[in-house]
Structure formats: structure tokens, C-alpha cells
Amino acid sequence: DDADGSSDTGGGAGDGAGDTTITVLAAASLTETFTTLAEQFEADHEGVEVELAFDSSATLAGQAVEGAPADVLATADSRTMDTAADVLAADPQVFATNTLVMAVPAGNPADLSGFEDVADGDATYVVCVDTAPCGAIWAAIAAEEGVTSQPASLEVDVKAVLAKVTGDEADAGFVYETDAVAAGDQVETFEVPGAEDQVTDYPIAPLDQAGDPELAQEFVDLVLSEAGQQVLADAGFGQP
Amino acid sequence: MADHLVTGSEEALSGPGRATGPGLHARVRVPGRLDAEVTAAGGSVVAVIGPNGAGKSTLLGALAGTTAMAGEVEVGGRSWTAPPLAVRHRRVGLVFQDQSLFPHLSALENVAFGLRARGRARTPARARAQEWLDRLGVGELAARRPRQLSGGQAQRVAIARALATEPELLLLDEPFSGLDVGVATALRIELARHLADFAGVALLVTHHALDALTLADEVLVLDGGRVAQTGTPRDVAAHPLTDHVARLVGLNVVVDADTNRSFPPSAVTVSLRAPEGSARNRWRASVLSVVPHGDAVRLLARTDGAQELIADVTPEAAVELGLDPGREVWLTVKETSVRTYPRTASMRP
Amino acid sequence: MADHLVTGSEEALSGPGRATGPGLHARVRVPGRLDAEVTAAGGSVVAVIGPNGAGKSTLLGALAGTTAMAGEVEVGGRSWTAPPLAVRHRRVGLVFQDQSLFPHLSALENVAFGLRARGRARTPARARAQEWLDRLGVGELAARRPRQLSGGQAQRVAIARALATEPELLLLDEPFSGLDVGVATALRIELARHLADFAGVALLVTHHALDALTLADEVLVLDGGRVAQTGTPRDVAAHPLTDHVARLVGLNVVVDADTNRSFPPSAVTVSLRAPEGSARNRWRASVLSVVPHGDAVRLLARTDGAQELIADVTPEAAVELGLDPGREVWLTVKETSVRTYPRTASMRP
Amino acid sequence: MTPPPDAGATTRSGSHLGRPPLVLVVPGAMAAALLVVPLVTLVLDTPWGDFLDQLGSAPVLAALRITALTSAVTVLACLVLGTPLAWLLARVDFAGRSVLRAAVAVPLVLPPVVAGVALVTALGRNGVVGSLLRETTGLTVPFTTTAVVIAHTFVAMPFYVLSVEGALRTAGERYDVVAATLGATRWHAFRRVTLPLAMPGVVAGAVLAWARSLGEFGATITFAGNFPGTTQTMPSLIYTQLQADPAVARTLSMILLLVSVGVLAGLRNRWLTTS
Amino acid sequence: MTPPPDAGATTRSGSHLGRPPLVLVVPGAMAAALLVVPLVTLVLDTPWGDFLDQLGSAPVLAALRITALTSAVTVLACLVLGTPLAWLLARVDFAGRSVLRAAVAVPLVLPPVVAGVALVTALGRNGVVGSLLRETTGLTVPFTTTAVVIAHTFVAMPFYVLSVEGALRTAGERYDVVAATLGATRWHAFRRVTLPLAMPGVVAGAVLAWARSLGEFGATITFAGNFPGTTQTMPSLIYTQLQADPAVARTLSMILLLVSVGVLAGLRNRWLTTS
Numbered sequence A: 001d002d003a004d005g006s007s008d009t010g011g012g013a014g015d016g017a018g019d020t021t022i023t024v025l026a027a028a029s030l031t032e033t034f035t036t037l038a039e040q041f042e043a044d045h046e047g048v049e050v051e052l053a054f055d056s057s058a059t060l061a062g063q064a065v066e067g068a069p070a071d072v073l074a075t076a077d078s079r080t081m082d083t084a085a086d087v088l089a090a091d092p093q094v095f096a097t098n099t100l101v102m103a104v105p106a107g108n109p110a111d112l113s114g115f116e117d118v119a120d121g122d123a124t125y126v127v128c129v130d131t132a133p134c135g136a137i138w139a140a141i142a143a144e145e146g147v148t149s150q151p152a153s154l155e156v157d158v159k160a161v162l163a164k165v166t167g168d169e170a171d172a173g174f175v176y177e178t179d180a181v182a183a184g185d186q187v188e189t190f191e192v193p194g195a196e197d198q199v200t201d202y203p204i205a206p207l208d209q210a211g212d213p214e215l216a217q218e219f220v221d222l223v224l225s226e227a228g229q230q231v232l233a234d235a236g237f238g239q240p
Numbered sequence B, C: 001m002a003d004h005l006v007t008g009s010e011e012a013l014s015g016p017g018r019a020t021g022p023g024l025h026a027r028v029r030v031p032g033r034l035d036a037e038v039t040a041a042g043g044s045v046v047a048v049i050g051p052n053g054a055g056k057s058t059l060l061g062a063l064a065g066t067t068a069m070a071g072e073v074e075v076g077g078r079s080w081t082a083p084p085l086a087v088r089h090r091r092v093g094l095v096f097q098d099q100s101l102f103p104h105l106s107a108l109e110n111v112a113f114g115l116r117a118r119g120r121a122r123t124p125a126r127a128r129a130q131e132w133l134d135r136l137g138v139g140e141l142a143a144r145r146p147r148q149l150s151g152g153q154a155q156r157v158a159i160a161r162a163l164a165t166e167p168e169l170l171l172l173d174e175p176f177s178g179l180d181v182g183v184a185t186a187l188r189i190e191l192a193r194h195l196a197d198f199a200g201v202a203l204l205v206t207h208h209a210l211d212a213l214t215l216a217d218e219v220l221v222l223d224g225g226r227v228a229q230t231g232t233p234r235d236v237a238a239h240p241l242t243d244h245v246a247r248l249v250g251l252n253v254v255v256d257a258d259t260n261r262s263f264p265p266s267a268v269t270v271s272l273r274a275p276e277g278s279a280r281n282r283w284r285a286s287v288l289s290v291v292p293h294g295d296a297v298r299l300l301a302r303t304d305g306a307q308e309l310i311a312d313v314t315p316e317a318a319v320e321l322g323l324d325p326g327r328e329v330w331l332t333v334k335e336t337s338v339r340t341y342p343r344t345a346s347m348r349p
Numbered sequence D, E: 001m002t003p004p005p006d007a008g009a010t011t012r013s014g015s016h017l018g019r020p021p022l023v024l025v026v027p028g029a030m031a032a033a034l035l036v037v038p039l040v041t042l043v044l045d046t047p048w049g050d051f052l053d054q055l056g057s058a059p060v061l062a063a064l065r066i067t068a069l070t071s072a073v074t075v076l077a078c079l080v081l082g083t084p085l086a087w088l089l090a091r092v093d094f095a096g097r098s099v100l101r102a103a104v105a106v107p108l109v110l111p112p113v114v115a116g117v118a119l120v121t122a123l124g125r126n127g128v129v130g131s132l133l134r135e136t137t138g139l140t141v142p143f144t145t146t147a148v149v150i151a152h153t154f155v156a157m158p159f160y161v162l163s164v165e166g167a168l169r170t171a172g173e174r175y176d177v178v179a180a181t182l183g184a185t186r187w188h189a190f191r192r193v194t195l196p197l198a199m200p201g202v203v204a205g206a207v208l209a210w211a212r213s214l215g216e217f218g219a220t221i222t223f224a225g226n227f228p229g230t231t232q233t234m235p236s237l238i239y240t241q242l243q244a245d246p247a248v249a250r251t252l253s254m255i256l257l258l259v260s261v262g263v264l265a266g267l268r269n270r271w272l273t274t275s
């Protein structure tokens, strides 16, 4: 593969002390955990720098296919990972799962008592659009549970849902467990019935165009390692 | 530049309590360009003459309110400066030196504009505008845009536009320039008729003696931003105080110490050899141009002292003397034809 | 409108093989506005006169290439129309009727523009521009923008701009309008001097008889978009074929069947009672205006037949007869003073 | 302006001035290529097979309706509110004018999502203005079609105002003065003189604003949300489809593109030739 | 233009024309409020505490550098390429002019992400032009700083071109004709007459393009990616941070906003007063 030329450009960005740079494309919901893991990786590998690019899974997968100078791809669902199958150096491995919870603004200003108040009440609530992974899960649960009310908005990603909740623009919203954890005391959560049957998988894989395939694999290994799993668990991710 | 700066005493003069009749009284100062006082009775026409850059257009702009000035303007007994009156509330009819027709409106719409702006309904405004265009001989061009008009046609539309609003103060900046002689004559008469019934004051900027003399009751001579002379047209024509006026009325004026000496071109005798006579009335000159002038032939010559003089001779004499450009001649004038009066120093730098 | 439409036979006339000397030959058709032929020898000055809307500016625009035309233009033996020559390659010096100075450039930069555009370096171009401004008496205004100039000052800058590029064809559209008499006179002389050395052809649009007569070798009279008369200035002045020219040269012209009858104002006698004489030379008229004219007094009167006539009388006679506007008078003219020549039907609608 | 010796009386605009120089044609053509080539390749790359199916589908029709409605109202808001603002900036000398002028340009600089956040801080139900509104009238702005229009107007208006201000300055104040001497109020002069003379700039500004409104989704989604039939515009729909099926998203883009090019080509040439 | 009786010779622009009418001031003020209020509330809502920390952090400095660089180059590209294009559209009557004019406006209508997709189809390494480039020179465009500039230019140029075209039309062709009679080539006339007279529109267009470039991230991320130090601009960084920590994102927005307002206020008033 002759993408090495362009990977130089990407590598050149690491204007720190490192001789080598690996670039990791990661779903936006992995921002905090992968930042921590990258630091850990750098500490373990003298002279190696980890560049992180976060975006929606679909965008990242598309970039990987276009030959983006990157070494590792981690997405928030298997379907998007499949769209990048052509450029994966190894089979993707699931390293984490996530479940949907119902979040309400701190203090629960709408006085909701649980999922039922939303499912057939007149609360203003938001969910992900069904083309996003989180939205697909919501759609499945909503069908299962016979939800009759309409959401106020179909947000493009889970962070947008969270923002509507923390900003108290919506009375409730359906987000991942990890997002609720990250939001801390800005939100309160309620369980969603049937959520445990609708977990989302987070796969990871090294890329064909990796400048240093060994390092790429080592990063994947770190994520799958016990230490890596601990970081993810702390952030609220489930174990695969 | 202070905008409409009015001192205490000036205020007293133009205060609301003091009506001074339907005329115009103005003291106008535009730094570096004009410092002049104008007074005119209601119904009178003032010709404003003076060389290029004398401040004529500046005066008109100041009165209309489009040029910032200090001083005061009082029209029809009402002050336009204390408190300052917005341009649009000054009932002026202004013919701009460059016409300034609205490029996006037809001739008719241009003339109707002022009427519409002052609240006239569309149909009567257009009918009135059409009347004015007809009166100025451009009625059939009503639908044209300014850029589809010739210079003189546009000038006529501009005049129609200024007159149509029936202003209190009529400001005409060279309204006849660019008009053909026939139209100019007709327009002079039309304007004279219009002005005869006109209760307000009209200021007419012109470079033509004829306009000043036929249309005006008063002449205001500007030079270098100051008033050089005022008077009736005949007065000013007979005793021009500036070279400019002398040339305008077709007199020769030579300066002799503190006096002006003026004489008509017909009083000048042209000969080929040095004639007798006092040196004061005798010049060696070279002919610059020779043109028919009525029944006579008019000669323009430049003296050795670089003074330009005009002389009228009979066509026969012109042929006899071989008066072609470049010819060296002697010019003499009888002392009896010379009018002598005090000279006012030109105020132009 | 066809752009530079050239028919086969016209092509033969103006084809590259056929040099006709350094003059101007043009046949210009602008539909609805102009259909005229102009021929002028190199070095000659052609005065273009005619009433407003006659097509004078259109002719100049067509020659400069700024107005689309059909026909051909040949200057200095070279065709400008077959193949069409771009405006910028036509070496014209054009004084626009409305000056058209670049508003964003100073007077100096305006004049230097043509020199710079034709490749002169900055410093010499500016020096040359300054010379021209000095020559036209506006040297000290070099740094001013057009809107900071008076009308006459701008006019002079426009003339300087047109002359500075040393054109092959000089097109002057009322260059003296708006100029004060002194400047206009000086400029006429300056221009006459310039034109004397000028190998190309100059076209001068004017509404002033004086310009036509002093500056021109040829007069081209336009009327209603057609050539009404051509000839030397004296010829045209002596036998005006259109009312317009008659008025321009200060003659009275009355129409009698197929003939023009012209007579000078001095040949008109004014009386209060009906005089003897043939009816043909006698009119009842009412005085429109009375103005000094040289030593005489010039009277403008309108006859019962709505004809305007001018008469020159002595100042004494004017006082004696009480010649004020509105006065009813009789005008007579001796048959011996009347010149009769064939009338050309006015081509204006 | 006085009648010229026929500057502009020629049959074909500019042809008598000689051929356009290479030094302008070459970069101009490069610019055109830069803009046109990606569009052409996008068109070539579009799966046209399901174009008609998509065009007829309910969510697409709903999104087209919302888009047409909100972009039209946005242009109207720009014309009604933005034109006076441009005029104030170009013609009236008031304290703080240069600050306001800079402030007007700021929404241009904000990433659309941040613009949405700004609108939430102001008009959200807990926003400074929004909470007041909610307390007094019980109304909330977000998640309504009105919110879409507000978001579009916030994002598009600066384009309109800057463009019109530029045109007003180019046209100059000269004819305003002439109108005043003829007794026109500023309002009369504005309607009958200032605006007609600046019309090419107004048209350009309206096109900019309309186009910006058509393409906007960042601020819209953040402030107004994304619900079919009320707040989901074509760009929002396209964006969400990009996550799921890029091919469908591309077809949808083509629909948006063709509709807007049709309107642009139709309206704009009409406007430009009459003005 | 001939010297007027001093339209514009007054001391304060417009003051002699009377007070601006309420019918213009009220909607103008409403427009200003709509644009300014959200900005003020955004400023109030910003956690200013860590402003300086953020400003000094390496990713922010890198993103600011990339943003400054790419937006400056974008404006340059607009000036150099877009001005001739605007001139061609305004002044030259060529076949397909109205089609080109519509095509130029299309990138305005595309949602930025779709614009990015279009660029990929053209210049991506499998794109029509991109694959050719790759075969002949071995170079690929995406994921480089050049790609950022191309994306920004693609998105910003239409704003520039439309604005300048509007100004050129407003200014009219009159003085071009005068210049031609004085022997000026079209290029000389363009530089010395056409462009100076349309300068307010050029300035407005440059501000539009610059601002659009500053705020753009949709097309950038899609076509050029989002890599710190090469392709991550401030808006991309803000977008990324919005996913992680909205408070930080807001602080970053403030940084972008303040920097750009500073530049705008500084440059723009200078340009406008001299032109």
C-alpha cells in the first residue's frame, strides 16, 4: 500500500519529541477514555506519540476508506466498522459495550418519575435520530415497549441529546450510560426497560495504511488489555 | 467645519419673532470656499456671476442645505438655519450644474419625483410632470431614461424637475448651458414669464451676460469666494469692477494705477502703422482671431503687455488691412470713449 | 442594431489597400438617432452644430467606438471598422459632454491616466499631466478629487485629459460649456494654437457661433440625425439653411414659400405705429425682452404669427419708444437688406 | 448622472471594449473550475437509480416543504430587517457604528453549531430572553418551525447585510441628496432612489442569504432540533442519512441541489436583466 | 461624474438629510438585536475562568495557527481567482454565463458535509481529478493543509464572487468605457478603474469569505480530516470538544470570536474609511 507518502504528512504533525506517531480515529463517545489510554500508551512507548481524531463513527469510517493517514479505527457500532472492511488490517474486535439510559436535568425540573412518564406522557424529550447508533437502539426499545408519545427532536448524535438535557431544553433524553457518567451531577438517570437487550458494540481494528503496523496492533492490544478495560469501565462502558 | 453655527447676535437677527418679508437674506461661510452675504427682495431674480471656482455653486449648495455652512439663511421671513432646517423641508428648486437626474427613473418619473415626494398622488403628479416636460419641449421623451437623452434634453428635464415643485427659492446653476440657441432663447422667455409671477427669490448662476442682463433684477458678482460687486444689471455692466465682468459684457478693461478704464470694442481703431496719440491709449498687438460679429468683424488681439483686447471693424477694413491671425497691428482708442472708475483689488489669490 | 455592419461595396471603399490620406472619412448609421457622412482633411477642425438631440454626441460616440454603429470609419487612411478596432486602439481624445472624470482619482491622476494606459512611466506621465493642468490654469488643483472641483475646473481637467494623450482624432463635446468667459477665451486661443499644429482631425461640438467661426475650417450642421448643411464657417453663417444656424449666427430668418429670407437685426426698424411698406416685410409684434448689446440695445419680439425676431436699436430710440417687455410695436425691414436663398426642408419630425 | 455619449448604448455589453484579457480569463476560469468540477463529479457519482423514489418519499417531501418555507421566510426577514440595518450602517453616523458593524459580522465567524449554542443561551427555554418569554407567555421557541427560521436568519442575515452595505457604499450618497432637495423624506428617498440604485447588491445579498439558509443545518439542529414535519430541513435529513447510507444522502443532496439551481437560474437572471 | 454642488461635502455624512426615519430605524434595530443578543448571552454564559489556560494550550495554539493560515490563504485565493470570475460574470457576455452564474451559487446551497463529499469525489485519491493527480505525480490532496484551503475556498468563494459581482454591477460600466477611450487595456482599466470603484464590495466580499472560512468545519472534516497540527482548525477543534466538554468548547468559541472580531474591527474600519 502506497499511502505511506501521505502518512508522512500526518506524522509530521507530531512536532513533539517523538520520532514515531500513530494516529487513532475514534468515535466521539470515546473522547475521554481514549485520551487517557493514549497518554498511557505514550508512557509505555518511549518516543511514540499518539494523535487522536474524534468524530462520528460514519465520518471516521469514510475517512479511513479514503486513505486517511491513520493507524487504528475505533467506532461506536459494528455496522460503520463494516463499511471500512476493505481497509482493515485485521478483523475488528469488540472492546466495549454501552447501554441506553434516560437522563433528566439535575433536579429533575419536570418531576418525571421514570420511563413511563415519557413513553406516554406529554414531557418534552429528545432521542437520537435512527440513523445514528443510539437512535437505532431507541427505535428498537420504543417499538418493544409500545411508546406512544413523540420526541421533540431526533438529534444527530448522543452528545446533542445530552446537551439538550444538561441545558434543560428538554425534560428528558436518551443517552448512553457513559455519557451520563461523563455528565456527572448535571444529570440524573432512570433505567430504560429492555435496554439490557439492546447494547451497542464498540469494535476496534488496525488499518491497512498504518505506518507502523506493529505499533497499531499494540494500541489495539492496550485497549483490550485489563488496564484498558479498567479505564473504559470507569467511564461507564460495559465489558464485551 | 461647524454645521450651521449661529452666534447670539445672528440669532437675534433671524429669530422667529422677526419677519423680514418674503425675500432672501443670507450670510454664508464655507471655510476656504465662500464668505458672502446675499439679500434679495421677494419676487426678484439675482444673477450670480463670477469666474470658475468663485463659489457660485457653493452658494447654491449652502442655501439648499446640501453644503455644510456657517452663518444664517432666512427665506420668506423664516430662518432655515436657527434651528437648522433639513434639506427636504427647504422648499428649493435646484437645477444642479450636472443635472443629476435619477438614472433609474424615466424623464417623467424624474419630474414627478418632487411632487410625489411632497405627497401628490400618482396620477396628478404624472399629469403635472408631463405638462412641464411639454412646456420645455421634451414631452415626447417622457418615457426615456436619462442615459437615452442628449445633453440638452437632459438639461431641460432637469429644469422641469426643479420648477415642477413650485419652490420658494429657485436655484439655477447654469440652466442654459448645453442648450441649443433656439431652446435657450425660448427657455429664457419661458423662465422670464415664470419668474414674473414668482413670489419667491430666484438665483441664477450664469456665464452669459445675456442671461444676467435679461432675466435678473440684481447681479451678484462673486470672485475668490467673496462678493466683488452687487447692483442692477445695467449698473454692473456699465461699471464692471472685475475683469471677469468686463469680459462678460464685452467691454475692454485696462487697469491704470487705481482706476479701471473701460471702452467698447467699437471705439478701438486698428491700423498697421504706429499712430499718434498718448501712449496710454495706444498698443502694439498681434491678432489672435478674426470673426464676424453682427455686421462688423470682431478682432481679438494680444498686446505686447499680454493684455487681450477686442476691436470691432468693418468687413471692408478687415480685408483692406489683411487682418489675419498673427498680423501685427496698432490699436488706439479715443480718450473720449474711455470710462474711468475706481478699481477694486481682485480678491482672488 | 448590427455592430459595425459593413456591406461589400463599403468594404471596397475602406479596404486596407486604399489609403485616403491622413483625414477622416466616415459614414455612420445609428438607427433612430443618426445617419450621416463626414469627411475632413487631415489637420482640419470641423465644428459640429445643431439643436439638442440632433445627433452630435452620437456622432462622436460612434467615431470613438463607444456607441454601436453601422457604416464605416476611416482615420488617417486606416479603417477603424473593417475589421472593427477596439475602443482603446482608436487614438481618440474625447471630452465627454459630462466630463466623466474618474471620481476616485485626483485631477492629476485623471490626466495622467491616458499616458499611463499607453505605457508611459509614472514620473514622466505625471510631469506631463501637471504641464497640461498648468496650461489649462488648474495646475494648483492637481491633487483634488473631481467632487472637490467646481464645474468649470472639472471641465478644464477633462480637456487636459483628452489632449494629453496626443490623439489622432480629437472629439470635443461642448468643451467650453460652463467655462467662465475669460477662461473660455483663453482656451479658445490655446486650442486654436494646439489645433494649428495638429495633424489629425478635430471635431468640435458647440452651441456657440463664435466657436464655430473662430476655430473651425468646416462646419457640419446636423438636424434630426441628418446632415443639414456643410461648408466653411462663413458660408454657413451667410446662408443658414436651418433655423438653428440662423439663430446661432444672430440673423433673423423668415420662411417664404420655398425660400429663406434672412436679415441682420440692425436692418430692422422699430416703430409704434403701422408703417408703410410691403406686408411681407412688416410685422406686428410684442416685445419680449430688451437688453444692451454692444453699443446698441437688442430687442426680442414675437410677431402675431408667433415668429421671434430680433432688432437692434439705439439706446436713445429704446427710451423714446418706451420699449419695455409687453409693448406692442411694428417691425419693418428694407427689402434691400434681405438675403434670399432656397430653403431646405427641416428634416426634424 | 448626466447623459453620456453613450457609454452603454452598445448592443452587446462590453464587446466594443475589446476581448477580456487572459490575465483575467485564466484565473476566472480556474475559479470556475474549482467550483464546478466537484459539482460535476458529485453529479456523476450520484446513484440516480433511486432518484425518483427518494423524491417521492414522505420524509423528503416534508423536508423539502420545511426547507422551502423556512428559507423563503428567512429571505423575507433579511429583506425586511436586514435592509434597514445595512442602510443604517452605510448611511447613518451613530455612536458605536463600527462596533455594531463588527458585531454583525460575528455570526459569520461562529461555527454553525456554536451559533446554535448562542441562540440557545438567548432564546432557549432557560435562555436570557427565552425564560422571560416562557414566564410571560408560556411559549417556548426551540423545537418549532419558528426556531428554524430564527436560526437561519441569525446565520444568513450577516451575509445579506454585508453585501447590501457594500452595494449602498458603492452606489454612494449623491442621489440621496438630490432626492432631499426635491423634498423627499429619507424613507421616500430610500424606497424610490437608494434601494433601486443598490438593487444588484440587494439581489446578490438575497441570493447569498437564501443559499446560506438552504444549506444550514448546524445551528438549526442545535437550536431548533430535527423532527420530520416541523424542524427537519433537507440538510438535516441529508446529514442524518450520511451516517446511515451515504448513497441515499447523495441522492438527497442532488434533489436539494437541482431544486435550488432551478430556482436560482430562474429568478436570478430575471432579476438581473430587469435591474 | 461631474462635480456636484457638494453632495457629500458636508461635515457629517447624512446629518443634513434629516433624522433617519423610524420605519428604518426600528427594523434595523430589531435586526441588530437578533444578531447581537445571542452573542452577548453566549459571552455571559462562557466559563471565563479557564480562558487563559485554554488559550495557552498546545492544541488550541496549533488550531489557531492552522485557522489563521488557511483563512488567510483562502481570502487570497478568493481575491486572486474570485475577482476575475466576478468580473467575467458582471462584464463579459459569453455563452453559458447564466449557467455558470447559477453554478457558482451552488456550493452555497450544499450542506457543508455534502460539499466535502463533492470534493472527495473530485479530488479524493479515487476521485476523478484526484486519481489522475495521484497517477501522474504521486500526490494526494486529502488530509493535508492544502486540502483545508481547498475546502475553505470551495465553500467561501461563492460568497466572495456574488458580493463582488453585485458591486461591479452597481458601479456600472460607464467608467470602463471612459478608460477605453483613453487607451486603457481591459486589464489596465480593471486595475485602475473598475476595481477601485467596486472596492466597498470587494471588502465586503473578502470579509464574507474570510468569516466563512473561519467558521467552516463540515466540508473541512469530511474532505481534509481533523488532525491536530495539519488539518484541525478552530471550528473542528470546537466541534470535537463539543462532544467531550461543551464548556471547553464554548471557551474555545470565545477565543475564535474575540480574535476574529479584533481583526474585523481593526481591518474593516481602516479599509472602509480609506475607500
Ligand SMILES: Nc1ncnc2c1ncn2[C@@H]1O[C@H](COP(=O)(O)OP(=O)(O)OP(=O)(O)O)[C@@H](O)[C@H]1O
Binding pocket: B032, B033, B050, B051, B052, B053, B054, B055, B056, B057, B058, B059, B097, C147, C148, C149, C150, C151, C152, C153, C178, C180, E006, E009
Ligand atoms: N468638496 C469640495 N472640497 C473642497 N473644495 C471644493 C469642494 N467643492 C468645490 N471646492 C472648491 O471651492 C471653490 C468654489 O467652488 P464652486 O463649485 O462653488 O465654484 P463655481 O463658482 O460654481 O465655479 P464654476 O463656474 O466652475 O462652476 C472652488 O475653488 C472649488 O475648487
Ligand SMILES: Nc1ncnc2c1ncn2[C@@H]1O[C@H](COP(=O)(O)OP(=O)(O)OP(=O)(O)O)[C@@H](O)[C@H]1O
Binding pocket: B147, B148, B149, B150, B151, B152, B153, B178, B180, C032, C033, C050, C051, C052, C053, C054, C055, C056, C057, C058, C059, C097, D006, D009
Ligand atoms: N442611449 C440612447 N438610446 C436611445 N436614444 C438615444 C440614446 N442616447 C441618445 N438618444 C437620442 O438620440 C438623439 C441624438 O442624441 P445626441 O446625444 O447625439 O444629441 P446631441 O446632438 O448631442 O444633443 P445635445 O446638444 O442636447 O447634446 C436624441 O434624440 C436622443 O434622445
Ligand code: MOO
Binding pocket: A027, A028, A029, A030, A055, A056, A057, A058, A076, A132, A133, A134, A157, A158
Ligand atoms: O459515538 Mo456516535 O457515532 O457520535 O453515536
Ligand SMILES: [Mg+2]
Binding pocket: B056, B057, B058, B097, B173, C150, C151, C152
Ligand atoms: Mg459651479
Ligand SMILES: [Mg+2]
Binding pocket: B150, B151, B152, C056, C057, C058, C097, C173
Ligand atoms: Mg450632446
